[in-house]
Ligand code: SF4
């Protein structure tokens with residue numbers, strides 16, 4: 001996957017796509033959940049996360065206490081040692097990675113996939129409901145995630161073609 005091309009496209013279209021997401025905050029077209037599901041299915045026909053991993057390279061997940069307990073057990077470490085080695089608290093007092101790319105990304109793959117943080121398992125959150133409650137997240141992720149960029153581009157096209165709003 002050509003991440004550079006996606007990033008350039010995202011930077012170029014960020015304003016217009018963010019404005020679309022802002023409008024979705026105000027007006028939600030009828031049948032939006034089904035529409036998101038349908039359009040999202042087309043996104044995953046074209047996007048292959050195993051050739052990307054840009055989220056793991058440029059962002060950090062948040063680690064819940066359950067995540068920390070599960071992953072540290074898997075790594076045969078104490079939760080305290082795990083935090084000291086890799087995590088810090090962010091401004092919202094949540095545990096996050098100290099550095100990017102994520103320390104668990106090895107050969108472009110997650111080396112702790114089966115026990116990865118819930119935040120990673122749920123990323124890029126396209127199936128969250130209601131979709132429009134995550135508009136801020138999607139706006140932030142446009143420049144990081146080719147799948148989110150593609151989803152919002154396609155949603156914008158369909159909504160503006162099929163709905164009066
Ligand atoms: S834990 Fe795995 S999936 Fe999550 S950011 Fe790190 S490498 Fe990526």
Ligand code: SF4
Nearest residue numbers: 049052053055145147
């Ligand atoms: S979720 Fe998005 S950023 Fe992460 S690997 Fe998949 S396409 Fe890339």
